[in-house]
Amino acid sequence: MSIEVIPLSDYVGAEIKGVDLSRPLPHDAAAAIQSAYQKHHLLMIRQHGLTEEDQIRVSRLFGDLLVRNSYDGSHGKEAHYISNNRPDGVLPVGEIEFHHDQLFYEKPLKTALLYAIEIPTSGSRTRFRNMSAMLDKLPPALRARAEAVQCQHFFNYDDNYTGRQDPTKDSPRAQRAWHPFVWRDERTEQQALWMVRISTVGYRGVSHEEGEALLEELWRTAEETPEINYIHQWQPGDMIIWNNQTLAHARLPFLSSEPRTLRRTSAI
Structure with a gap:
């Protein structure tokens, strides 16, 4: 399997091409992805049709998975949905400024993964900062x-x-x-x-x-240091994997009247 790593910006991110996340990755491919993650802090892999099971399998490359303890219907599950179009969706609307997930816990998340299922036709962006x-x-x-x-x-x-x-x-x-x-x-x-x-x-x-x-x-x-940022314009089928300890991220405004659903898993 030939993997291509294409930097997305000077300080944040790389697109990974040449992998099929719908099946278990060979050892060399998994090692290449982990190496790119260490170097670039964020990976973007574009592949339509990935299932929850596919995402969970990929997530295990980065550590033990967080099991949800929540009221939103995801209690006891490893995946949940950031959505304004599902009854079990959380964080449905609104701009959220730069943050690291779960700093209000003693052990914040190490790695976060989002997979885009529905994206507003008018666009949806997330900003990452090294x-x-x-x-x-x-x-x-x-x-x-x-x-x-x-x-x-x-x-x-x-x-x-x-x-x-x-x-x-x-x-x-x-x-x-x-x-x-x-x-x-x-x-x-x-x-x-x-x-x-x-x-x-x-x-x-x-x-x-x-x-x-x-x-x-x-x-x-x-x-005043814009060069350390990367802004991702979401498309359906995008998987973003990022280091929550080195990158802050911010959700930019989007048209909340249009469906937006991303599936999230996290490594701790």
């Missing part, structure tokens, strides 16, 4: 300030998922966890800047006011 590259581009003094701070992340599953979380609106299904601004993988020593405005509610190492000012300064710096 936060390892962002960290490397920070001025030394700003990086040192970030390295001295930890953030508390909070998410209430019973509240609005598109806006900034309010920690006073607690519920039994709310989650909280502390993480450093500058994350380090203890195994590989890889680092990334973890800054998420919608879930950050507290700080250690600085006052709350100083933490908020630092978060906004880091956010502005990232917005």
Whole structure:
């Protein structure tokens, strides 16, 4: 099997061609995909007709799968649907700014996979940002300030998922966890800047006011570094696999009156 790896941008992503995800991958093909993932942080593979079982099999290349514990009908399942057109769909509409999935857990997701089933004819885009590259581009003094701070992340599953979380609106299904601004993988020593405005509610190492000012300064710096971004224009049959620990992602606005359904699996 001859695999072609085509970079999508300078800092984020590669398209993989020459693989058939509808059947188990040979060892050399699986190894090539894993190697490309390590180098490019995000992979895009375009193949129509992939089943839930196909996606789960591919997902296992990247670790143990997250089993859902949710009210949306996906309890106990490894796949669920981001959809405005299914009764079991979650996160149906709305723009969502840059974030890493599940930073409000002690062990955030390592890898996320989305497979496009229905995409609005008017278009739907997701923006990805390389936060390892962002960290490397920070001025030394700003990086040192970030390295001295930890953030508390909070998410209430019973509240609005598109806006900034309010920690006073607690519920039994709310989650909280502390993480450093500058994350380090203890195994590989890889680092990334973890800054998420919608879930950050507290700080250690600085006052709350100083933490908020630092978060906004880091956010502005990232917005002024467009070269570390990749914007994906979804098509039906697209599978996107990305490193949730090194990439932040944002859902851009789309026409919610048109169907949009993506199937999601995650490795932990």
